Amino acid sequence: MQLPDFKMPEKQKKIIEAAITIISEKGFNASTTSEIARLACVAEGTIFRYFKTKKDILRGIMIHLVNVMGEPLVLESFQKILLNNDEKDLRSIIKALLKDRFVLMEAIYPMLRIVATEAMYHDDIREILHEKIISRSNDIFKLFQKEMVARGLMDKDIDPSAASRSIFGNIVAFFIFRKTYGSAGEQGDFEQDLDRAVDIIMYGIAARPVQGAKY
Amino acid sequence: MQLPDFKMPEKQKKIIEAAITIISEKGFNASTTSEIARLACVAEGTIFRYFKTKKDILRGIMIHLVNVMGEPLVLESFQKILLNNDEKDLRSIIKALLKDRFVLMEAIYPMLRIVATEAMYHDDIREILHEKIISRSNDIFKLFQKEMVARGLMDKDIDPSAASRSIFGNIVAFFIFRKTYGSAGEQGDFEQDLDRAVDIIMYGIAARPVQGAKY
DNA sequence: ATAAGAAATGAGTGAGTGCTCACTTTACGA
DNA sequence: TCGTAAAGTGAGCACTCACTCATTTCTTAT
Numbered sequence: 001m002q003l004p005d006f007k008m009p010e011k012q013k014k015i016i017e018a019a020i021t022i023i024s025e026k027g028f029n030a031s032t033t034s035e036i037a038r039l040a041c042v043a044e045g046t047i048f049r050y051f052k053t054k055k056d057i058l059r060g061i062m063i064h065l066v067n068v069m070g071e072p073l074v075l076e077s078f079q080k081i082l083l084n085n086d087e088k089d090l091r092s093i094i095k096a097l098l099k100d101r102f103v104l105m106e107a108i109y110p111m112l113r114i115v116a117t118e119a120m121y122h123d124d125i126r127e128i129l130h131e132k133i134i135s136r137s138n139d140i141f142k143l144f145q146k147e148m149v150a151r152g153l154m155d156k157d158i159d160p161s162a163a164s165r166s167i168f169g170n171i172v173a174f175f176i177f178r179k180t181y182g183s184a185g186e187q188g189d190f191e192q193d194l195d196r197a198v199d200i201i202m203y204g205i206a207a208r209p210v211q212g213a214k215y
Numbered sequence: 216m217q218l219p220d221f222k223m224p225e226k227q228k229k230i231i232e233a234a235i236t237i238i239s240e241k242g243f244n245a246s247t248t249s250e251i252a253r254l255a256c257v258a259e260g261t262i263f264r265y266f267k268t269k270k271d272i273l274r275g276i277m278i279h280l281v282n283v284m285g286e287p288l289v290l291e292s293f294q295k296i297l298l299n300n301d302e303k304d305l306r307s308i309i310k311a312l313l314k315d316r317f318v319l320m321e322a323i324y325p326m327l328r329i330v331a332t333e334a335m336y337h338d339d340i341r342e343i344l345h346e347k348i349i350s351r352s353n354d355i356f357k358l359f360q361k362e363m364v365a366r367g368l369m370d371k372d373i374d375p376s377a378a379s380r381s382i383f384g385n386i387v388a389f390f391i392f393r394k395t396y397g398s399a400g401e402q403g404d405f406e407q408d409l410d411r412a413v414d415i416i417m418y419g420i421a422a423r424p425v426q427g428a429k430y
Numbered sequence: 431a432t433a434a435g436a437a438a439t440g441a442g443t444g445a446g447t448g449c450t451c452a453c454t455t456t457a458c459g460a
Numbered sequence: 461t462c463g464t465a466a467a468g469t470g471a472g473c474a475c476t477c478a479c480t481c482a483t484t485t486c487t488t489a490t
Contacts, residue, residue, distance in 0.1 A: 011468080027336050029244030033448060043469040048449060090421055117332055121242050126395070154421055162411035163420045165388050173384025180341070196377040204419035205378045206305050206369055226438085248478060258439040263479060 012050045014040040016064060019057050024110035028058060028118060058118060062125055065111055066132045073104060074133055075140070082144040090153040094167075095198045101171045102178075102194075109179075138164055170201050227265045229255040231279060234272045239325035243273060243333060273333060277340055280326055281347045288319060289348055290355070297359040305368040309382075310413045316386045317393075317409075324394075353379055385416050 018040035022031045033054055037044040051057045081097050088096075105112060119126045141164040148154035174197050178190075233255035237246045248269055252259040266272045296312050303311075320327060334341045356379040363369035389412050393405075 009467090027242070027244060027332075029242060030336075032446085034446095044448090045450080045469055046467080049467075054448060094420075113335060117242075117335060120328060120332060121245075130396075158415070158420060159411045162408070162415055165392050166385050166412065166415045167420065169384035169386075169388025170381050171384075173380050173387070177380050181345075193377070196374045197381065200373070200377055200381045200419065202419045202421045204415065204417045205309075205373060205382065206417045224437095247476085249476095252440095259478090260440065260480080261438055264437075269478060 009050070011040070011042050011046055012060075015042060015047055015050060015057070016060055020061055020110050020114065023058075023061070024113040028114070058114075058122075058125070061111065061114060062128055065108075065115060066128060069108055069111065070133055073108070075136060077104070078137060079140050082140055083147070090148060091198060091202055094201055095194060097167075098171060098174065098194060098198060098201070102175055105175050106179075141167075167201060170197060224265070226255070226257050226261055230257060230262055230265060230272070231275055235276055235325050235329065238273075238276070239328040243329070273329075273337075273340070276326065276329060277343055280323075280330060281343060284323055284326065285348050288323070290351060292319070293352060294355050297355055298362070305363060306413065306417055309416055310409065312382075313386060313389065313409060313413055313416070317390055320390050321394075356382075382416060385412060 015036065019031070019036050022036055022039060025031075033047055034044050036057070037047055040047075047057070051060060077100055078097075081093065081100055085093050115125070115129065119129055138161070142160045145154055145158070145160045145163065149156040174193075178193070230251065234246070234251050237251055237254060240246075248262055249259050251272070252262055255262075262272070266275060292315055293312075296308065296315055300308050330340070330344065334344055353376070357375045360369055360373070360375050360378065364371045389408075393408070
């Protein structure tokens with residue numbers, strides 16, 4: 001996992017990168033500090049110069065997720081797609097969103113694995129995640145919905161929390177299924193699959209909009 | 216985690232029950248055999264009479280998920296809800312499904328945590344899960360869709376894989392969000408939330424069916 | 431009642447862990 | 461060039477854990 005530049009001692013960065021790689025592969029407890037040190041090409045003692053304990057490495061990874069990836073990658077492009085679309089229709093926005101999230105999740109996949117696992121067992125990590133990413137995404141989505149309603153592209157009485165929760169679920173499910181099964185085909189296959197997923201997010205599993213309807 | 220009766224030595228059952236409790240709380244690697252033994256009220260050596268290694272306990276848990284819970288709980292009621300509904304409309308079926316899955320997931324929550332975590336790191340567990348539960352659920356869903364299409368309740372050109380994937384994502388997201396935040400209110404709150412989720416699964420985030428339409 | 435085998439025990443073992451610390455190397459201003 | 465502080469090292473320490481096995485307890489057939 002190659003991290004973007006960030007003011008931080010060379011070795012510390014190497015340690016975090018190595019830790020992300022190893023922990024994402026084997027889980028936190030199954031990873032050893034000696035292995036991380038080996039991959040990072042530092043002595044084991046060096047790890048404990050930068051991180052007080054092993055658990056502290058996890059915290060370091062989370063801080064990175066939030067500071068380096070969270071803000072610039074996760075939220076910025078999310079916001080751009082949802083809020084800078086004066087002339088686009090809802091369908092292309094949702095499609096752009098799904099595509100962008102897919103690419104992002106693939107890019108930070110090792111980190112995602114760690115967060116998904118550890119958030120289940122550490123309250124503090126879950127808290128950071130919620131505070132810095134989930135609740136802020138929710139806010140952005142609410143703004144987005146307001147705008148869409150104003151432009152007549154979304155139904156005004158859809159609950160925004162339920163909607164964003166559903167979209168979140170769809171995105172994650174799309175990613176996981178593609179990642180574990182699927183993706184057997186080529187690029188065209190992906191586009192088609194994407195379109196299907198977008199259709200269902202837009203119109204559900206039952207209804208299809210009347211031809212020429214405003215939605 | 217109280218398991219249903221199943222032909223198996225008393226102590227072995229106790230060990231698995233204890234293991235589910237402890238592993239779901241702390242994760243597999245952070246759980247110790249001595250702690251499991253203590254909770255199960257057996258000597259540590261007894262564990263290794265029934266399970267060759269510690270990892271073998273995990274396999275025992277998975278076998279239980281599949282044999283005891285998987286077939287009778289996960290698939291049976293799934294099938295009943297989807298396929299024994301000659302007179303019900305699509306909306307009530309989906310609502311019943313979502314409700315049933317929620318109750319089920321809550322009942323086997325500790326086991327779910329273990330499976331969700333360990334499936335990320337062990338190929339064999341992911342394989343069992345896919346073979347015994349996911350692919351079979353998919354088959355059931357395909358039958359269901361065929362029936363719904365025949366009865367004119369679902370659009371025939373919705374891809375069944377995409378649809379079941381989406382429903383899966385919605386169910387899981389609904390569960391997780393309710394479990395970690397929400398559920399702050401009472402029962403009425405839950406019903407309302409359920410209805411919102413069902414609406415979105417049915418009609419998506421954009422369109423709403425015309426009043427009196429057949430869907 | 432007793433023998434014999436099965437089940438259960440838990441102290442013991444050694445491999446392997448996170449972490450320390452006495453030491454070496456590097457960076458750099460005077 | 462040297463002195464000093466910071467950065468880096470890795471052998472070793474204390475400890476934990478999965479697993480073993482000699483011993484005890486239970487079960488049951490005769």
